[in-house]
Amino acid sequence: HCLAMYAGSSEKDKRGEITLDGQCRVEAMADLNSKSPLKKPPGAKSHSRFQLFANEKIYEFQASDHR
Numbered sequence: 001h002c003l004a005m006y007a008g009s010s011e012k013d014k015r016g017e018i019t020l021d022g023q024c025r026v027e028a029m030a031d032l033n034s035k036s037p038l039k040k041p042p043g044a045k046s047h048s049r050f051q052l053f054a055n056e057k058i059y060e061f062q063a064s065d066h067r
Contacts, residue, residue, distance in 0.1 A: 024054040
């Protein structure tokens with residue numbers, strides 16, 4: 001399996017791929033604006049950040065929410 005990355009939502013400008021195997025893992029990262037991202041006040045503006053450890057590299061990602 002692999003994770004494909006694109007420049008935009010059109011899926012025409014592929015930026016690269018990350019091969020996923022049994023050695024890969026994902027870890028949540030602390031929110032830049034909060035020391036405790038799990039205790040945000042309701043309606044707080046923040047982004048879910050996480051790291052993918054794959055192929056002896058660490059990739060950092062950010063999403064609009066935890067889903």
